[in-house]
Amino acid sequence: MKTILLDGLPLPFADGQTIMEAATEAGIFIPHLCHHPEFKPQGSCKLCTVKANGRYVSACTLPAKDGMEVENNSPDLNDKRRTLLQMLFVEGNHFCPSCEKSGNCMLQALAYELEMLTPHFEQFYPDRPVDASHPEVLLDFNRCILCELCVRASRDVDGKNVFALSGRGIRKHLIVNAESGRLADTDFSLADKAAQVCPVGVILQKRKGFAIPIGRRRYDVEPIAMQVECAPSRTSGEQES
Amino acid sequence: MQSAPFELETAAAGVPGLRRVAIDPVSRVEGHGKVTLLLDEHDRVQQVRLHIVEFRGFEKFIQGRPYWEVPVMVQRLCGICPVSHHLAAAKALDHVVGVDRLTASAEKLRRLMHYGQILQSHALHFFHLASPDLLFGFASDAGRRNIVGIAAAYPEVAKQGVLLRRFGQEVIRLTAGKRVHGTGAIPGGVNRAVSRAERDVLLGDIYQIVAWSRQAVHLVKRLHAADPALYDGFGTFRSNLLSLVGADGKLDFYDGRLRARDADGRLLVDEFPVRDYQELISEEVKAWSYMKFPFLTALGPQEGWYKVGPLARVQNCDSIATPLAEAERREFIDYGQGTLIHAPLAYHWARMIELLHTAETIKDLLHDDDLSTGELVHSGKRHHSGVGVIEAPRGTLIHHYRVDDDDLVTMCNLIVSTTHNNQPMNEAIRRVARRYLDGRQLSEGLLNHVEVAIRAFDPCLSCATHALGRMPLQIELLDAAGQVIDRLSSPA
Ligand code: SF4
Numbered sequence: 188m189k190t191i192l193l194d195g196l197p198l199p200f201a202d203g204q205t206i207m208e209a210a211t212e213a214g215i216f217i218p219h220l221c222h223h224p225e226f227k228p229q230g231s232c233k234l235c236t237v238k239a240n241g242r243y244v245s246a247c248t249l250p251a252k253d254g255m256e257v258e259n260n261s262p263d264l265n266d267k268r269r270t271l272l273q274m275l276f277v278e279g280n281h282f283c284p285s286c287e288k289s290g291n292c293m294l295q296a297l298a299y300e301l302e303m304l305t306p307h308f309e310q311f312y313p314d315r316p317v318d319a320s321h322p323e324v325l326l327d328f329n330r331c332i333l334c335e336l337c338v339r340a341s342r343d344v345d346g347k348n349v350f351a352l353s354g355r356g357i358r359k360h361l362i363v364n365a366e367s368g369r370l371a372d373t374d375f376s377l378a379d380k381a382a383q384v385c386p387v388g389v390i391l392q393k394r395k396g397f398a399i400p401i402g403r404r405r406y407d408v409e410p411i412a413m414q415v416e417c418a419p420s421r422t423s424g425e426q427e428s
Numbered sequence: 429m430q431s432a433p434f435e436l437e438t439a440a441a442g443v444p445g446l447r448r449v450a451i452d453p454v455s456r457v458e459g460h461g462k463v464t465l466l467l468d469e470h471d472r473v474q475q476v477r478l479h480i481v482e483f484r485g486f487e488k489f490i491q492g493r494p495y496w497e498v499p500v501m502v503q504r505l506c507g508i509c510p511v512s513h514h515l516a517a518a519k520a521l522d523h524v525v526g527v528d529r530l531t532a533s534a535e536k537l538r539r540l541m542h543y544g545q546i547l548q549s550h551a552l553h554f555f556h557l558a559s560p561d562l563l564f565g566f567a568s569d570a571g572r573r574n575i576v577g578i579a580a581a582y583p584e585v586a587k588q589g590v591l592l593r594r595f596g597q598e599v600i601r602l603t604a605g606k607r608v609h610g611t612g613a614i615p616g617g618v619n620r621a622v623s624r625a626e627r628d629v630l631l632g633d634i635y636q637i638v639a640w641s642r643q644a645v646h647l648v649k650r651l652h653a654a655d656p657a658l659y660d661g662f663g664t665f666r667s668n669l670l671s672l673v674g675a676d677g678k679l680d681f682y683d684g685r686l687r688a689r690d691a692d693g694r695l696l697v698d699e700f701p702v703r704d705y706q707e708l709i710s711e712e713v714k715a716w717s718y719m720k721f722p723f724l725t726a727l728g729p730q731e732g733w734y735k736v737g738p739l740a741r742v743q744n745c746d747s748i749a750t751p752l753a754e755a756e757r758r759e760f761i762d763y764g765q766g767t768l769i770h771a772p773l774a775y776h777w778a779r780m781i782e783l784l785h786t787a788e789t790i791k792d793l794l795h796d797d798d799l800s801t802g803e804l805v806h807s808g809k810r811h812h813s814g815v816g817v818i819e820a821p822r823g824t825l826i827h828h829y830r831v832d833d834d835d836l837v838t839m840c841n842l843i844v845s846t847t848h849n850n851q852p853m854n855e856a857i858r859r860v861a862r863r864y865l866d867g868r869q870l871s872e873g874l875l876n877h878v879e880v881a882i883r884a885f886d887p888c889l890s891c892a893t894h895a896l897g898r899m900p901l902q903i904e905l906l907d908a909a910g911q912v913i914d915r916l917s918s919p920a
């Protein structure tokens with residue numbers, strides 16, 4: 188059987204599986220944001236960076252190869268991941284104590300997991316108005332990390348193409364595919380897959396807010412690294428403990 | 429003399445011939461203040477200006493945010509009484525989601541949270557901040573005038589203060605989810621109950637808490653009895669009173685209607701619905717202050733200003749629903765011999781009567797099974813605006829929001845407790861400064877006395893809650909030409 192060596196541990200894999208998939212199947216956590224087991228890998232956030240045979244690569248996109256030696260949970264890699272998180276934090280407005288996604292947010296959960304204690308960089312404080320036009324769903328662009336999960340879900344699962352990224356570099360941002368730019372003017376629905384996949388607090392069911400107490404939410408109950416098994420059912424909705 | 433009670437400083441800014449004395453509390457964070465004393469040509473204190481920098485950005489900041497976020501977001505306003513803001517916002521938004529009456533469980537859980545907050549706040553204020561002044565004397569060694577000094581000289585008092593506060597914080601944690609930035613209250617109700625086991629833990633301590641609260645009232649009474657001239661006369665001025673009053677005229681911190689009395693205790697307004705607060709209260713803006721000056725519209729700015737907080741509440745209500753606090757209230761009212769008590773130092777006495785009432789109320793609530801079972805949230809027909817009023821530890825707190833069809837906040841208006849007490853604090857400082865400012869010389873004594881007067885009102889200046897209870901001050905004495913002729917700082 189073909190195996191990779193992940194932090195010295197032999198892991199079997201099937202042909203075509205990525206390093207991420209091989210690790211997940213074995214219940215081993217590799218930090219990630221833009222990866223979702225139900226979608227084609229995208230490789231944009233770089234949180235899943237590992238060292239394979241001495242080279243930095245994205246675990247979510249690189250196919251496993253027999254005998255590959257992969258370094259994952261090391262101080263060097265976790266330092267780099269923490270820096271990526273810090274950049275994501277300052278680039279948007281992520282104020283956890285008053286964010287309704289707190290406890291269900293992957294960005295926050297990873298910051299805890301990787302022991303990010305300060306934002307380190309200077310805050311951008313972008314001013315991005317929310318889109319509250321849709322009767323059931325609110326979009327708070329201030330927290331978008333551009334993972335494109337909603338883009339992929341709407342296009343590939345819902346067949347609607349409601350979301351897209353626009354602009355380049357520092358100006359890259361999420362847009363709604365409607366002439367008005369408003370979610371209300373699309374055929375988006377709360378039942379869409381795209382309404383369930385946002386790893387952070389952008390796509391939110393309205394009027395729920397803090398109905399589930401902080402402390403009883405997904406990552407309050409168990410750290411993200413312990414929830415590898417649950418990854419396929421990840422949703423944006425609050426979950427009871 | 430009829431006009432004396434409402435005598436106000438009238439000199440306009442920059443009046444020639446007035447000297448200026450500036451007292452700067454050097455604060456660690458925002459919530460920063462300064463006191464300016466303006467002298468006339470006879471070196472008499474003519475004007476007082478208490479400058480407080482409030483965090484006013486919130487009303488703009490919350491515009492365009494979804495309404496359900498507000499009760500949590502609003503706690504960023506003030507690190508000192510976040511629970512009061514949390515609940516006042518939730519109360520306002522109850523109306524937005526069409527809930528005029530909470531479920532029994534939700535109301536009791538919110539009440540428990542609120543009374544826990546008042547208990548911890550009153551304990552912090554009295555034991556950590558005020559008791560060093562009161563027990564050691566205003567002019568005693570500054571290095572000793574803090575909770576550490578109290579712990580050395582009166583270990584039992586210090587211990588009770590610390591444990592009372594801790595109990596209040598525990599009540600908050602169990603109802604709000606966290607000690608700070610809790611999320612327990614949501615529009616239309618609450619998101620958590622308190623389990624039987626959690627209640628049992630609190631019940632294990634509550635009888636001790638009631639007993640200590642009672643001792644705290646007795647301690648304040650002994651202080652009054654030991655020096656009535658000081659306690660009755662220090663910074664004393666007459667004014668109207670305003671507070672919420674609950675059903676049947678009972679003292680109520682969580683809900684009720686507005687009542688105001690004049691300085692002689694006659695009712696000015698009663699059973700006034702909170703949603704119409706804008707008809708009752710106006711706010712005057714003065715060029716020299718960031719903080720507005722509220723007054724009862726019908727009486728105008730000169731005569732309509734009022735005190736809020738413990739001294740107002742305990743004398744505004746007709747009775748207190750819990751027996752020990754009611755007995756203390758009666759004794760307090762009797763002390764006034766048929767007239768209202770206006771002495772700033774009597775705030776401490778009234779505050780400890782309230783402490784006792786919160787302890788007794790928490791005891792009663794903890795026996796109530798509604799805390800652990802029953803519906804927690806309601807909803808109804810949506811409205812576009814809501815007003816929530818609560819009696820925060822420091823006094824009446826008003827939150828008012830408008831929300832559009834898309835669920836976003838379009839307008840927010842807040843009147844916070846310390847703002848209601850703006851004119852009263854200025855007035856108390858003026859009385860004290862007149863009494864203790866000696867000629868053109870600044871003294872430690874003056875500094876200490878001004879500090880004690882401000883503190884009686886428990887304003888939410890972060891400098892007033894300096895960890896060790898000291899409010900570091902700087903005084904500058906300026907002549908009419910703006911020249912500094914004297915300067916004095918207290919040790920930080
Ligand atoms: S809205 Fe959420 S899912 Fe969509 S790109 Fe932004 S962070 Fe990703």
Ligand code: FES
Binds near residue numbers: 233234
């Ligand atoms: S998870 Fe692999 S790059 Fe984002």
